[in-house]
Amino acid sequence: MTPFDQEVQFTSHQLQNQKLVLYPTDTVWGIGCMATSEAAVKKIYQLKQRNESKALICLVSSITMLKQYIKNVPDNVVEILKNTKKPTTVIYNSPIRVAKNLIATDNTLAVRVVNDDFCVALINAIGAPLVSTSANISGEVTPHCFKEIDNAIVNGVDYVVNLHRNKINTSPSKIIKILNNGDVEYIRK
Numbered sequence: 001m002t003p004f005d006q007e008v009q010f011t012s013h014q015l016q017n018q019k020l021v022l023y024p025t026d027t028v029w030g031i032g033c034m035a036t037s038e039a040a041v042k043k044i045y046q047l048k049q050r051n052e053s054k055a056l057i058c059l060v061s062s063i064t065m066l067k068q069y070i071k072n073v074p075d076n077v078v079e080i081l082k083n084t085k086k087p088t089t090v091i092y093n094s095p096i097r098v099a100k101n102l103i104a105t106d107n108t109l110a111v112r113v114v115n116d117d118f119c120v121a122l123i124n125a126i127g128a129p130l131v132s133t134s135a136n137i138s139g140e141v142t143p144h145c146f147k148e149i150d151n152a153i154v155n156g157v158d159y160v161v162n163l164h165r166n167k168i169n170t171s172p173s174k175i176i177k178i179l180n181n182g183d184v185e186y187i188r189k
Contacts, residue, residue, distance in 0.1 A: 003162075003163075010159070011023065014158055016034065018037050019157075020044060020157040022135055022159070026112075028142055028144060029143060029146055030135060031157060032133075035098045037099055038102075040099075041131060048133060048153075050138035057110040058112075058132065061113070069098055069129055080176065089112040090184075091109070092108060092110075093180070095111075118161070135153050136153065137150060137153070144168055145166070146167075172188065
């Protein structure tokens with residue numbers, strides 16, 4: 001088994017046991033848990049010292065998986081996702097099958113289809129979306145690489161993935177919101 005496969009296997013085991021992990025994504029390092037575990041989501045809010053009214057995002061491995069957790073994924077959004085090169089987070093209406101404390105008060109959920117090999121393999125291994133929130137205390141600067149992550153975060157998770165520790169990423173994802181009429185609004189390009 002390769003070191004990559006070992007990381008996927010061990011990390012997925014942690015997640016399936018409602019543990020928190022610190023892991024590299026296609027944007028910045030993230031704190032994650034299974035998006036279906038209310039108890040684990042609550043732990044993330046506590047670790048980040050973040051108000052539960054501020055929603056977190058989820059990562060999925062494919063558009064097919066996305067459609068299992070969002071009631072209506074408009075065709076125009078599918079086209080945007082298929083044709084974009086930059087990581088793109090979309091705020092969807094009416095999420096289903098995820099932890100209730102992950103859903104925003106307006107019944108929306110931000111979801112990104114990832115392209116990162118590790119994230120895709122990990123999400124497929126757990127068979128569920130993965131919560132992803134920047135690896136910082138709420139209100140602090142988002143770290144662009146592993147060495148910038150506060151020790152309170154590193155020590156506050158159950159497992160730190162041993163991949164891409166030297167990777168630097170300064171560009172966040174695009175953010176799109178689906179309006180009630182199905183149109184899209186670009187919140188961050």
